[in-house]
Amino acid sequence: MNSMNSIYENLKSKFNILGVDYPDDMQMAIDLDEKDIHTVIVYLKSIGYTQLSMLTCVDWIKEGVFQLVYIVFNWDNGIHILVRTKLDRENPKFRTIVEIYPGAQFYERDVHEFFGVEFEGNEISYKNLFLELWDDMPPMRKDFDPQKYSDEKYAAREYKSKFISEVGGEK
Amino acid sequence: MNIMNFIYAFLLLVFVFLFQTSITGINRKVMARLQRRRGPKWYQQFIDIFKAMSKSSTTHGWIFDFGVIMALGGIMATTILIPIGPFKAFADVDNIFIVSYLLAVGMLGMAMSASGSGNPWASIGVSRALTNMLAYDVPFMVLIVSFIYAFKTSSLSGFAALQQGAGILGWNFFRFPLGGIVALICLQGMLGKKPFDSFIAPAEIASGPMVEYGGRHLGMLFLLHEFSTFIEVSIIVHIFFGGGATPLEFMVKYALLYTFMNIISGVFPRFKIDQAVKFYYKVPLALAFIQGLIIIFTGLGVS
Amino acid sequence: MKIISNNSKTDKEDMRKIWEKIGDYFRANSIWMKWYCTGCGAIELPPTMTSRFDMERLGMGPMATPRQADVLLITGYLSSKTLRRIIYSYEQMQDPKYVVGFGSCTINGGIYYDSYATMKQLDNYLPVDLYIAGCMPRPEAVMNGFDTLISMIKKGEANGWKHYKENYDWYSRNQLHSLGEVYVKDEFHE
Amino acid sequence: MDFNALILFMVFSAVLSYLVSKSNIKLGAYSTILFSLISLIILFLGRNNIGNEFSLLYMNFRVTAIGWYFSLIMILIYSMTAFFNPYWMEKILYPSSYNFLYLFSLAATVGLFFAADLITLFIFWEVVVWSSTFIVPLGKSRKAAVVYFTISSIGSMATLFAIMFVYSKSGTFDINEAFKFLASEPLTATFVFFTFITAGLTKIGIFPFHIWLPLAHGNAPHTFSPVLSGGLVKMGAFIAYLSVGILPAYKAFSTSMTIMGIPFQIYLLMVLGAISIVVGTLMAIKQDDVKKLIAYSSVANGGYILIGILMMDQVTFAGSLMHIFNHAIASAAAFLTIAAIAHRTKTTKISELGGMIHKMPVSYVVYLISIISLAGIPPMGGFVSKWLIVQGLASKGLIFIAFAAFFGSIGSFLYVFRPLAGLFLGQLAPKYENIKPSTLVMKIPMVILASMSVFFGIFPKYLLETIGEIQTSIGIDPIMINGDTITTINGVLNTNKVAAIFGFGFVISLMIFLVLPKSRKVGLMDTYTSAEFIYTPELYHYANSFYAPFERLYKNHPSVEKFLGKFAVKTEELGILVNSLFFSHKPSVTVLWVMAIATLIFLGGVDI
């Protein structure tokens, strides 16, 4: 735990950290403002966090905000650092980090496809990755109703007898 | 060369089809029992062939069809050349070189139509098949040359006749044990059985040349496979196991040898094609040369 | 469970010609599978093939390409991408061909009923001759299903492929409605 | 009319075609066709000329049976290939001199086959060499011409040395008498045998001298490489025949040590032939350029021919003579089809072509027949000659040569099939979508050559009877053939019966095919791609490095080309050394040399 504190103190001295959290042992989450994400990530990479394990996005629909989470990992001390920031949900735009971690290219593409976050500087992120001929809003957003989409897209089987409903499985 | 010969030839073809397909059916049951399964009905092979023939099929152009027809025609012609015991459809055509080169017509016809289908898997399969042929054929032919030199004949019935007299030990298999081993290994390659069947590998290249065949083409190619198996096994039976004084004796020897080869193939994994070539040009070729030199220089076993 | 075949012909009055009967006998006793291993059901097939259940007894065996296969086994949920490939591969098979749907995902979408990616009813898109229920049927159920399929073929009832040919436009309308288009140009291959 | 007029006619026809093509090149090309056909007819009808002698200036000729046979093959190849000349006229830099050299080299080859004395033989040999040397650079490579000339001149200089040596010993140049004295002197006979046959080895392209074949055939103009590989290679076979048939090789070497029953000198050359079969086959399997591939196959088939001729016995010799004919037609036909394709698609690389069968079906059928004959597969002529050679080898028990022969014939399945699959079958690239098939004039020679292969495959009687006559004229017992049944000591081949059986089998399988339910026509792109959608045919065509696993086995093999290349570089360095040593501009160097030589001489035992 103390190594975690020393890292936190080191970061706190350098950057304006909004909040800190320890979701798990060997894991530390720090919240940052949107504009100094890049500087922190560059710094972290320079002090040994050479692997970008994960970039994902969390949709806080109630707060009307997308939360980008960058998880970097240091192979020497085995510590994951979650660098988190919040983006406006209406038009989520962010700068790409492909120059820092080239591997981020596909993560950004995935986030763009399923959440609609724009990453300038990474043209490929605008192409679709998993979904083929997708014609609706990005599906991982909370306001997307898969059930409705599925019923409208894929005709379901009508059952003459109401067998399922008697058992109490309300639709 | 009168009309009777051609009728005999047709009867020979029908007989070979019935005999060989049932042997294959029995062998499938034997293979199943090898894997502790019940295995299919003995006449399952017939059903498969007729089922394939009953289905509709697609074609990729005239060369796709012509290749299959030419292949089956070539192989049927080679089958006609093969003597069964004393019975021969045509007199003195069963020269070993004619048989092995006419066999190549079948191979070439199938290769042509497979490549004509435009599927790269077919071409890869064909290239492997031809490399495989280069591997197994050369040691066998070197062996045959020394036999021709020793026995002064190159016709199958001639070879068989020479071995009739002295019972089991009179067979070439026992007079030239090294040659016998080489022959069996080469037979395994000829039949395209397990260790050397990289050219019809279903998982790797979607059954190689057969990838685009369906319906009647597939049925005809099953027929081709039956006939070419008959040719290859009967060559070895004639040269190494003394042919057959009576057709029945020939059929029994044939069945035993074919089942033996199937059992061997049941337990082998599959060689990569260059491993197969390397293997053939090490062990069998060396044995063939040793056996050949023994025959030519010492004449041991020939008398 | 039999398909609610919507062709009007009852199975008593047999209109097939003698030649087709013989053909059906052969086709029934030698069925080659093109199993497309889409979902979790594929793992059920090896046990049916090996020593305990040995489907070769019924004359069935795996074949590498659709051209040589008779029956297309759909063994699991079908996402829209996989469905496109299934339809393309089905059309490459030679007539007469049969489709067997394994598991509840092909019958009514199963546990993925509300997913935006998986289809909910296979026979909207392909003429399914036989469904085998179960959230992946065990080998006994599979063998039982195959047995039913064989008797259907013998009696000439497995005419899904004819049905597909006759009302192809109904099928393609469904397909286009669900998938947008079947033949796509995806970036990863060319 | 006697053949003196024939050779004169050919030389004048060469000059005439030069003048005609000066005015109009297309007409000049057609004149080459006309003149070569006329000379073919004259030669064919003049069969009764065998035996008579005539002379021209200081060169004198004698028409022998084997000379007539060889020149018939040669003129046939020349005339068939001439049909392609009109289409290459605007592509070639000097069309008129091309036509002249084309017919002139033809006249020289015919003169060579009828030579009565060694000097005439050598004169026409060298004329063919330099006249074809000036045609080769008109194609794709200048280096090819230099390599071709150097290696040919190595061979011809060795032969000239042998001729002069023989003349100084026997006092006469006449072919029949000059070598007689060798029968009694085995040592000199060995020396003369090896030096005299070198020219033949270089021309056939036997192992150490084979490097010019792929260079020259691969890069020569498309209409000349069929002649190079079909025709000119056979001149080497004629020299090989001379050095074994006329020069009493077997008598002279009867006392020397024998390997497997063959005198070691002849066995050594047979081993060279065997090596060139194996090398030719292995290299041919690897090639991507079809012309180089067929050139290497000529190296392999040259090996067969040399082995056959060296055996000088009833079966193998007949086999090799027939193989000369079969290989000439088959490789010429194959080259012509490739030329027809190159005429339309401007390339002969397999990886750049594909699916030509849809656009040029006739060339496909001709190519198919010629490669079946090249590979020696039954219904075609190639099978009969290869069967004879193999029967002969088996009866003599030459197991190592037989190994090479089988490796060559089965290897030939591989390399003949590579262009078939890569070039003709498979996916048709869209850029060749609208090419036109080969023109009618191109089709005539192709069809003739292909039908000849088939005809002599089924009825080899006509060919083998003439070969039998040749064998009797040389003094070995002729091949036993009565009505298409060839009997050898340990094998019988009846080509009619085999062909009939093949036809019967074909008919049955055709009936089976027609009885079964019809099939639906489907495009080439609609194939099983494990359900992935494909759109670009070029990517989907499998032609590049067709036998990759097999080629990997002998990837880094020692190559003769590099060795001789280094040899050339060494001579150049020697030249520079000599240049700096002797020819430096400083007079002091010369004075130094003068003093050195003077002291050397004076020390050398001089008593004033």
Next chain:
Amino acid sequence: MTNPVLLIVVPLLLAFLSVALKNNKKQLLFIAAVFNVVGVFIIENGSYVIGGFRAPYGINLNLDAYSHLAVLVINILFLLIITMSNEKTKEFSTVLLVALAGLNGMLLTGDLFNLFVFLEIVSITGYILSTESKKYKYSFNYLILGTIGSGLYLFGLIILYAIFGSLNMADISFKMLSYDTGKLVVPIFLMFIGLAVEAKLIPFNGWVRGVYGNANSLIGSLFASVYAGTILFVFGRVFGQVLVLSEYLVAVFVAIGVITLIAGEVAAFSKNKIREILLFSSIAQSGLVALLFVTGLIFPTVLQLLNNIITKAVMFTIAGKISDDADTDEADKLKGIFANNKIIGVSFTVSALSLIGLPLFYGFYSKINLLLGLFSKINYFVAAFILLATIIEGAYFIRLLVKLWTPGEEGKESNIKFVTDRKVEFDFNKKVIAFMLSLIILLAGISPSLVKTNLFAMNKLLNEENPSYMFELKGGM
């Protein structure tokens, strides 16, 4: 009836005249050359005494079949070369006249010392001509070596004179028969060095590269054919017929000749400039001719000599003209130069092929006789070396010809757009004469009897000891 001395005197006279009549020097030169050519046909064989003193004291001109042919060929070639590049003769007319006199003198003289005098005259004109290329370092080199050579020749001659007391060739050769040749190694070897320098044999030809390499079309072909021809004829006379060489000396000279042959061919193989290739080829050819004269073959050697000088005349003129106009003679820069002047191309090719000795050309006829002679003298190694040299020679000539005829990069069809952009125009007389010479070569190759008839005189003298190719076959045509 007319005295051959006129061939020497008239050119000398005209040389002095040309100093006076400055402006029409060219016409005088032309007159002298024509006179000499005509004169050769008029004079008869025999020995002509000069200045009243009878041999062996006075000087006599020995005009037998050998020197008759030599003079004939040299004068014709001299005339042809002058007409071929007559636009360049204006500047050097007087020197050429003196050279003509000297050349004829060398060939005709029967006296060794007289030979030295004419050798000096010819060498001097050679030094002057070599200055034309403005490369004085090479001319200086040529001057030094030339004078050393003739000095040693004179020194050897003095020793001979001391021994035999006379300078007349016939007298010395008669006395030598009875003299023990072992003792004569020093004078003969010194005389050999003297002539070897001019005859371009291996250790003594340092000067050749500089002089021949930069000579223009007139000077180049003069040196390569006329000068070389005369020297080799004289070499043949002195070492072939006059001096009797001991076995040891013959072996040494043959060795030198063979080394020159092989070294010249290999050096030519490594060169890329046209004139350098030609000069090394002429070094090799002169080595070949020298070694054959020494082995005692006369008739075939003369044939080979003719072949060499005729082809060299044509090739050097063309090469000189090309390098003058295109100011480079790098073969790579001149790719396809023959494409737009075909006649020159054909004559260059014919002479190159004849030089290699390919059939249907005159060179083949001489090579066959060459080999016949050598084989009859049972030295196989020399024949083998000659054939090896022919292979190398064939290789580099064909490489050159292929470059000049068919331009194009490797792997692409050769066609007109690859032709070099350097323009070379050949004027009319070059074209006509070059083509005529190549025609002669071709005709002489096709029917050697043509060469036979006008050499009949020559033949009578020499036909006894070495078999001539023509006799065996046709029984003396």
